[in-house]
Amino acid sequence: MRKKVTKLILVLIGVFLTINTGISTKAQKTYKVKVEKEIGFDNTYKIGYATPISLTIKNQGKNINGEVEVQVPSSPGKYMSYVRKLSLEKDGEKRVVINVPVSYYRGKYKIVITSEKNIVYESEIKFNYTNNNVTQFIGVLSDDYESLTYINKMPVASGMSTVTKIIKLTEENFPDDIFVLKAFNLLVINNFDTTKLSKNQYDVLKQWVADGGTLLIGTGANHKKTLGLFKDNFIEGDVGGSKIISTSLISEMATNGDSKTEVNIETLQVRIKGSIPVIQDKGEVLMQTIESGRGYIGIASFDFGQSPLAGWSNNTNFAEKLIITVNPNIIHMDNIDSMRQSNKGDDYYQLKSILNNFVEMATNNRPTFYLILFIYVLVVAPLNYFALKKLDKRGLMWATVPLISVLFSVFVYLSGFGSRLPTVTTNMLSIHNMDSQGKSTVSSYAAIFTPQKSKLRIETEDGDRIFPITDSYFFNDDSITKEDLEARIISDGNNGIEYVNSSILQPKILEIQSKESNIGKIDATINFKSGDLEGTIVNSTNLDLEECFLVTSSKYYDLGSMDKGASRNLEESKNYSHGGDMYQFVDMVYGYHYSQYSSHGSEREKLETIDKNHRNSIFHMVFNQWQIKPVENAIFIGITKNSSIKPLIVNGKTSRTNERNLLIMSIDLNFQEGDIIYYPKGFLPYSIWENRGLNYDGNIKALTGSGYTEIAYTVAENVIISDIEIEMSGHANGSTPVEFFIFNNSTNNYETISSLNISGEDVSKYCDIHNQIRLKVEMKDGYCEIPQLGVKGKVK
Numbered sequence: 001m002r003k004k005v006t007k008l009i010l011v012l013i014g015v016f017l018t019i020n021t022g023i024s025t026k027a028q029k030t031y032k033v034k035v036e037k038e039i040g041f042d043n044t045y046k047i048g049y050a051t052p053i054s055l056t057i058k059n060q061g062k063n064i065n066g067e068v069e070v071q072v073p074s075s076p077g078k079y080m081s082y083v084r085k086l087s088l089e090k091d092g093e094k095r096v097v098i099n100v101p102v103s104y105y106r107g108k109y110k111i112v113i114t115s116e117k118n119i120v121y122e123s124e125i126k127f128n129y130t131n132n133n134v135t136q137f138i139g140v141l142s143d144d145y146e147s148l149t150y151i152n153k154m155p156v157a158s159g160m161s162t163v164t165k166i167i168k169l170t171e172e173n174f175p176d177d178i179f180v181l182k183a184f185n186l187l188v189i190n191n192f193d194t195t196k197l198s199k200n201q202y203d204v205l206k207q208w209v210a211d212g213g214t215l216l217i218g219t220g221a222n223h224k225k226t227l228g229l230f231k232d233n234f235i236e237g238d239v240g241g242s243k244i245i246s247t248s249l250i251s252e253m254a255t256n257g258d259s260k261t262e263v264n265i266e267t268l269q270v271r272i273k274g275s276i277p278v279i280q281d282k283g284e285v286l287m288q289t290i291e292s293g294r295g296y297i298g299i300a301s302f303d304f305g306q307s308p309l310a311g312w313s314n315n316t317n318f319a320e321k322l323i324i325t326v327n328p329n330i331i332h333m334d335n336i337d338s339m340r341q342s343n344k345g346d347d348y349y350q351l352k353s354i355l356n357n358f359v360e361m362a363t364n365n366r367p368t369f370y371l372i373l374f375i376y377v378l379v380v381a382p383l384n385y386f387a388l389k390k391l392d393k394r395g396l397m398w399a400t401v402p403l404i405s406v407l408f409s410v411f412v413y414l415s416g417f418g419s420r421l422p423t424v425t426t427n428m429l430s431i432h433n434m435d436s437q438g439k440s441t442v443s444s445y446a447a448i449f450t451p452q453k454s455k456l457r458i459e460t461e462d463g464d465r466i467f468p469i470t471d472s473y474f475f476n477d478d479s480i481t482k483e484d485l486e487a488r489i490i491s492d493g494n495n496g497i498e499y500v501n502s503s504i505l506q507p508k509i510l511e512i513q514s515k516e517s518n519i520g521k522i523d524a525t526i527n528f529k530s531g532d533l534e535g536t537i538v539n540s541t542n543l544d545l546e547e548c549f550l551v552t553s554s555k556y557y558d559l560g561s562m563d564k565g566a567s568r569n570l571e572e573s574k575n576y577s578h579g580g581d582m583y584q585f586v587d588m589v590y591g592y593h594y595s596q597y598s599s600h601g602s603e604r605e606k607l608e609t610i611d612k613n614h615r616n617s618i619f620h621m622v623f624n625q626w627q628i629k630p631v632e633n634a635i636f637i638g639i640t641k642n643s644s645i646k647p648l649i650v651n652g653k654t655s656r657t658n659e660r661n662l663l664i665m666s667i668d669l670n671f672q673e674g675d676i677i678y679y680p681k682g683f684l685p686y687s688i689w690e691n692r693g694l695n696y697d698g699n700i701k702a703l704t705g706s707g708y709t710e711i712a713y714t715v716a717e718n719v720i721i722s723d724i725e726i727e728m729s730g731h732a733n734g735s736t737p738v739e740f741f742i743f744n745n746s747t748n749n750y751e752t753i754s755s756l757n758i759s760g761e762d763v764s765k766y767c768d769i770h771n772q773i774r775l776k777v778e779m780k781d782g783y784c785e786i787p788q789l790g791v792k793g794k795v796k
Contacts, residue, residue: 032061033113033121041167045127046135049183050099050467052175053125055111057086057094064088066115069488070098073109074470078486085492086113098491099177101467102127136164137184141174141192143225147305150315151188151216155324155331171196174205178513179467181208185330186323190218190304194229206234210293210441211514214327219268220303235290235297240269247281253321254314257769263308267301274437275299278325289326293441294433298326331687348471350621351429352509355447358427359611360658424456425449426655427507430645431622434665436633438521438540444512444645445469448655450502458510459496461646465513466497512645519543519644522636522663526550526570527670528680533557537636538567543661545638547615549589550667552634553682554578556585562638580682580785581700582623590616615639618662632685638663672795677719681727681790686713694777701786706734708778710743713789715771718796724758724766724773725790734782742766743774750776 036056045051053070067083074080082098100109113121136154145168152166167184174197175181181204197205209215219226223239230236244266251261272288278298279287290297300322309315324330427447434440448458458466468487487508488498499508519541526535533552539545539562548559550570557573578585590612618639640661647657671677688696693707703709715721732738741750746765753775758766767773777784 032059033064034058034060035111035113035121035123037111037123037125039125039127041169041173044137044165044167045102046137046183047102047104050101050177050179051183052097052099052173052180053109053111054173055096055098057088057096057113059088059090059092061090061120063090064113064115064120066113066117066120068096068098069112069114070100071110071112071485072100074468074486078484079110080468080470080487080489081112081485082489083491086115099175099180101179103470134162136162136186138164138166138186138188139169139174139184140166141169141187141189141194142305143193144191144305147310148188148190150309150312151304151319153316153320154185155320171198171201174201176200176204177465178204178207178211179465179511181205181213182211184208184213186214186216188216188218188304189226190216191222191225193225194227197229202229206292207441207514207516209295209297210439210516211443212294214295214323214330215297216304216323216326217297217299218304219270219299219301220266220306221268222303223268223270234292235272235299237270237272237275237299240271242266242268245282245284247284247286249279249281249286250308250318251314253279253325254312254318259314265302265308266306270299270301272299279322287322287325291435291437293435293439296327298322348469348509350617350624351445351469352447352507354429354614354617354621355427355445355509356507357610357614357617358658358660359607359614361425361427361449423451424650424653424655426648426650426657428645428648428657428659429618430659430661432517432519432644432661432663434521434663436666436668438523438665440517440519440521441514442517442645443514446510446512446648447507448502448510448648448650449507454502455651456499456502456508457496457651458499458508459494459649460512461649463494464515465495467511467513468497469509469511517644519663520564522638522665522667524636524667525670526634526667527673528678528683529673531680533634533669534569534571536567536569537562537667539564539638541663543638543640543642543644543663545640545663547589548636548638549585550634550636551578551582551585552669554580556588558589583620583700586616586619586623590619614660618660622662622664632669632679632683634667634669636663636665636667675795676792677795678792679715679790681725681788684713684715684789684791686711686786686789688712694779703777703779703784703786704782706780706782708776711775711777711786713773713775715767715773715791715793717771719771719791719793720796721763721767721771721791721793722759723792724763725792726753726756726758726775727788727790728753728756729785729787732779732782732784734779734784736780736782738777738779738782738784740787741776741778743776750774 035058038054039045040051055068057068065087066085068086069081069083071079071081082100084096084098086094086096088094108124108126110122110124112119138151138154140148140151142148149166152164154162154164156162169187176198187205187208205215217226217235221242227235227239244264246262246264248260248262250263250265251259267284267286272290275288275290277285277288279285285301287298287300290299304319309318312318425448427449428444429446430442430444432440432442448456450456460466466489468489485500487500490496490498497508497510502508520543521540523538523540524535526533526537537548537550537559539548542564544561544563546561548562548568550557550559550573555575555577557570557575559568559573562568576588578588619637640663641659642661643657643659644661645659648655669683671679671683688709688711692709694703694705694709696703696709726742728740729738740753742753743749744751744765745768773789775787775789777787
């Protein structure tokens with residue numbers, strides 16, 4: 001009998017599979033769908049970023065009314081489906097673009113097209129030519145793309161190397177998703193009708209710049225096309241006529257001053273509001289820049305594709321110098337980006353830990369937890385014993401105890417009863433980054449906690465893009481046909497995410513599209529006077545800040561709490577030396593990272609320690625990702641639990657939210673009094689000029705290893721330098737004495753530093769025509785902090 005039942009079950013399973021397969025095969029034959037696939041931008045994409053999957057779908061069968069999805073492995077045994085709706089008539093053709101993440105280990109992705117719940121097409125794709133995270137992407141928007149291919153080299157610090165990819169962009173493939181555009185390091189717009197870009201594309205472009213991107217715009221004879229889109233306050237100005245000028249600056253820039261050949265170039269008379277001229281000759285402005293958020297916009301008065309640039313043998317060198325002139329910080333961005341992406345696995349766990357450990361979570365439902373624990377112990381021990389004793393079945397305790405434990409665990413897991421959450425809860429971390437003018441962008445991360453297993457539909461009130469954050473180091477090289485759906489990421493409508501079956505044990509970690517933040521600004525007027533900083537800081541935001549700090553290259557000022565409208569005088573604030581190490585500053589404020597609370601302390605003391613550790617972790621993560629290093633400026637940092645972001649919508653309802661907001665603003669320091677300017681030691685910006693064998697750690701501003709490093713210190717060219725002060729490292733040691741040299745421009749060689757104070761005619765020996773001073777450090781198996789320079793002079 002048992003054999004007959006087994007055979008019957010096997011037959012039924014076989015029939016079911018046959019019917020199911022038959023239906024799928026029949027559906028695919030009925031619809032007759034063909035798909036042409038393209039990954040990224042002409043098969044160019046980068047690890048750690050989203051990239052477009054472009055599908056040209058040809059329907060040779062019956063009408064399709066369904067969805068296109070790209071299934072992406074997300075965790076062991078699971079995948080996420082990136083979905084877009086599809087409506088396509090018979091014999092119709094449509095291009096569908098779905099943006100998906102490119103993780104460190106890609107595996108195979110699957111493309112599935114359904115119509116009325118029938119699978120009408122499926123195939124796999126694999127990423128074969130992935131660029132790593134040190135590859136620099138240059139995107140070019142131009143109707144004359146070939147004339148701009150000379151812009152193919154990104155500036156890097158001397159001794160460093162990078163790979164550059166130039167990518168042709170059009171109004172069709174220009175990203176409308178910030179997570180895709182973040183893969184680009186530089187964008188160039190020249191001789192292109194910018195009005196062809198959609199509103200979404202334009203909004204993403206502005207956000208990309210605010211997040212730290214560098215945008216170059218060529219004008220000249222085609223300025224009406226190129227500037228046509230910019231009619232808001234992103235770029236404002238007045239345009240006059242054009243004329244041909246003669247200049248030697250282009251040759252000088254391309255040859256480091258070796259050639260001063262005069263060339264004729266057509267220029268446009270354009271004045272951009274809030275810009276700074278960075279290249280000008282004979283009273284004519286050739287290039288001007290605008291600082292926007294953390295990014296830069298460079299507007300040239302000429303066309304990048306015209307003569308004498310197009311076809312010139314030195315045009316690539318000129319373009320490289322032009323880029324670094326617009327954004328001097330761009331030489332550090334490749335290293336920062338590489339570190340950020342290479343540490344992305346660590347960042348995932350660090351972010352997950354931060355979002356898990358809000359102090360509010362430690363206080364939720366604690367009495368209920370103890371009550372449940374008491375009931376469990378009562379049921380599993382005395383009540384169980386007395387019930388079995390009454391039934392004279394005490395020998396069954398070996399079975400009833402584990403059974404009750406399992407049933408109780410299943411009940412708690414499914415119901416969420418007794419968990420630390422009474423309802424769906426969001427922990428949100430928002431980082432507001434303000435430029436010196438107070439323009440702010442916000443990057444937000446969230447964790448969704450549920451009190452019970454359930455389906456979740458997550459979206460924002462404004463339809464902002466939400467991106468799931470998963471472990472990028474998860475690897476799966478197999479097909480995903482046997483895996484389970486974890487979530488659906490919707491690319492239409494309100495850009496939501498649908499989690500199929502959330503667990504109370506695993507919160508969902510999300511990144512929310514960065515956007516402009518309207519919280520006000522920090523007003524500050526700070527001068528360097530009598531050997532110290534003085535001035536006033538005003539909280540002109542709409543947030544009450546619980547803790548505030550002003551951090552310079554060598555010390556920090558504890559400003560305490562600052563409610564909205566409050567002000568602080570630096571002279572009245574306590575300050576402490578942190579030795580140029582931002583992590584030391586954090587540990588000085590909050591104690592050693594992950595310090596433990598005393599088991600004998602009060603509940604309040606335990607919660608305070610948890611909160612301090614939490615803030616310590618937030619600061620460490622931000623410093624890791626953004627490489628914040630105050631030098632010639634100061635950094636204002638404030639933190640608050642006030643609400644600044646609209647709460648997420650979960651299953652149609654506003655989610656209960658715990659917030660942390662971190663404000664970071666660069667504060668300009670005034671070193672000038674009258675026409676005299678003095679940069680004290682530690683406030684002069686520097687860059688690593690050439691590195692041979694030594695390792696540079698920017699977080700602690702120190703060198704280690706064996707070899708030498710050249711360091712270039714730069715002063716504004718409108719300063720006539722009269723005095724140079726040099727401070728050698730207080731901590732320098734090695735198997736042989738550490739040696740310090742300074743570059744003599746007269747002899748064109750390095751020489752041993754013989755004096756720590758240079759003045760008079762000797763200044764011109766060591767400071768070149770661009771106000772640059774170069775030092776060299778040599779050591780063997782050693783450690784050395786970066787030497788500090790101070791400069792005194794007169795403003796021209």
